Amino acid sequence: MNTSEQTETVIERRKFFYQNTKKVAAEFCDASPIHGIRHLAGRDKLLVEKIWWILLFFLSLYFCLTYMYAVIEKWLKDPIIVSFDHQPSSIYSIPFPAVTICPETKVKASELNVSHTFQLVRSGELNESMDAERVRKLLALLQLCEHDLYDRSETVTQDNDMLRLLRKMAIPSFEVFQSCDWKGHPMDCMDLFKTTLTEKGFCYSFNVLANNDLLRKEELDSNYAFNSERRTSQWSLDFGYQSGIGSNAFPHRVITGGYHGSLAVTLKVNKSDVDYFCGNSFQGFKGLLHMPNEYPQLMHQFFRIPLNQELIITVVPQVMSIGERAQQYQPEQRQCYNSNERSLRFFKIYTKKNCEIECLTNYTFELCGCVRFSMPRPPGAPICSLRDAPCCRKAQIRKLKLQAKVEDTEDSYLPKHYCNCLPTCNNIDYHWQVSQAAWDWQKDRLVTLAPVLENVHQSKVIIYFKQANFIPLKRNEINGLSDMIASCGGLLGLFMGVSIMSLVELCYFCTLRPYALWKITENRIAARRTGLPRNKP
Structure with missing residues (x-):
């Protein structure tokens, strides 16, 4: 061509x-x-x-x-909508709330007169060279106070000393509990309540999972002990109770609401031990209701149990579950984690609160080189002293600011120290309502008017579910x-x-x-x- x-x-x-x-x-x-x-x-x-x-x-x-x-x-x-489920559920399907009670009185007067010892140290009449044990007890106790009361330039307590001294000074449980009734039957309070470490010192918890079920001991310092419970859990947040367990399962559960399914606890405080130095004018107890698989924190949420008062706390559970189709979405889309999607270093069980305390622990250790005595800590990590208190508060404030910053921005980039502690897809929140009245317990015929009770204050708290049934919430796919x-x-x-x-x-x-x-x-x-x-x- x-x-x-x-x-x-x-x-x-x-x-x-x-x-x-x-x-x-x-x-x-x-x-x-x-x-x-x-x-x-x-x-x-x-x-x-x-x-x-x-x-x-x-x-x-x-x-x-x-x-x-x-x-x-x-x-x-x-893609997800939260709506009420079609049918109500029985409270028998969920555990009774875990109850943590912390006395406001942190030490027996016979063990340490806090006000007098503090005045002696401040005036220079007492120091560690004179009585090291007494001064260290004061320094340990001041970490539980609501205000800064000590000069941080002074000598501070050592790592293992802190928990040993706090445990030694704590009010023993037999001097805290007068009587306990569970589901209408008298019970030994020592069997129901176990010693628990919180940011308010050593407290007492009912219905909390044992260390073996909640914590990864291989990741924790050997001196850290969360609680003294020993029973094995027969319940999980995702799958509920094991089949065939019955009403004697642990964590405890009840069949009905009202008084017949209640926990009734009578508490007492020796008048000679009452000391207003460490806190404010309130004396009595602080309490918290939470899930059995959660680390109790009383910093942000609690109810008060005043002296010579009777409290009735009615509980309304808010139970959240997730549908099968909703589970197919990414956690950021459904705004929750399944139990197998997020692993924690110190806790075997993921919950939002467990994640937050672990996040704060890691950040405090990175910023301050130590952790607070109540935090789960890795092996060899030192406990923060009074001198480190400003740094610990700074860590907590920075975490809150970081959370607010992330929520205010639409940027998908997450900062380094942001832990993204989403709620669990299956979750239980215990909402409570409190009613209280003055309790003239000396006139109560059921109270033994022995001479030993003449020098004490008493308080009573009764906790039960408001109703035998509840309507659960469910995360469902709004548009497939x-x-x-x-x-x-x-x-x-x-x-x-x-x-x-x-x-x-x-x-x-x-x-x-x-x-x-x-x-x-x-x-x-x-x-x-x-x-x-x-x-x-």
């Missing part, structure tokens, strides 16, 4: 390409059901008509894509993939008249139909060049 023939062939192909393009466009406009397309072709249409329909087409396309974007964005960001496709398809049909077959036709006219016309064109050019009859398509 010479140069002139090649040039002629190129020109002919361009001509056929232009003709074929117009032909495909005309066929598509004539056959497509998409609104407005058929008005864009035809010689009987004026230019102003075509411009009119082009503007309407793109205007309709704009609104269609805008609403489709809103539907897809909502599906990606908020099929719902999103149906919504987008409806918008495409409403604004554009587009269906699945319309999209198939569009693909056909963009691929297969141009290829067929190209093959016809090549056959014509080849036939013209060779002089042979043209093949029919």
Whole structure:
């Protein structure tokens, strides 16, 4: 083929390409059901008509894509809805709340007169060279006070000394509990309440999981002891109680609400031990209700049990679960973690509060080089002294500010020290209502008026579920993939008249139909060049 023939062939192909393009466009406009397309072709249409329909087409396309974007964005960001379940559940299916009680009186007067010892140390009349044990007891006790009361330039307590001294000075349980009733039956308080370490010192907890079920001991310092409970748990947050366990399961549970399914505890404080030095004018006890698998923290939430008062605490559980389809989403989309999706260093069981205390512990250790005495700590980590108290508060404030900063921004980047402690997908919150009244316990016929009780204050707290049933909450999928496709398809049909077959036709006219016309064109050019009859398509 010479140069002139090649040039002629190129020109002919361009001509056929232009003709074929117009032909495909005309066929598509004539056959497509998409609104407005058929008005864009035809010689009987004026230019102003075509411009009119082009503007309407793109205007309709704009609104269609805008609403489709809103539907897809909502599906990606908020695919989960929390709603009430269809049927109520029995409180027998969940554990009775764990109860932690902390005396406001931290030390017996016979062990240490706090006010007098503090005055002696401040005035310089007493120091460690004179009575090291007494001064160290004071320093350990001041870590439990609500205010800064000591000069941090002085000598501070050592690591293992801190817990030993606090445990030695703590009010023994037999001097805290007068009597206990569980489900209407008298019980030994020592069997119900176990010694627990909290940020308020050594307290007493009922229905809390044992260390072996809650903590990873291999990751903790050997001197750290969370509680003295020894019973093995027969319940988990995701799967509930083991089958066939019955009403004697641990953690404890009840069948009915009201007084017959209650925990009634009578507490006492020796009048000689009452000391207003460390706290404020309140004396008595602090209490907290929480899940049995949670580390108790009384810093942010608690109820007070005043002296010579009787409290009735009615509990309304708020139980959250997650549906099967909702579990298929990422934790950031459903805003919760399944138990197998997040692992903690110190705790075997993930909960939001356990995660927060571990996060604060790690950050405090990184910032201050030590941890507070109540925090779970790695082997060899020193306990913060009074001198480190400002640093510990700084760590806590920085964590709160970091949390607020992350919640205020829409940036997907998470800072280094942000722990992202989402709630568990299956969760129990115990909401309580408190009513109290003065209790003239000396006139109570059930109280033994022995001489030993004449020099004490007493308080009583009764805790029970408000009702025998509750309506649980459930995380469900608000719009699945099929719902999103149906919504987008409806918008495409409403604004554009587009269906699945319309999209198939569009693909056909963009691929297969141009290829067929190209093959016809090549056959014509080849036939013209060779002089042979043209093949029919």
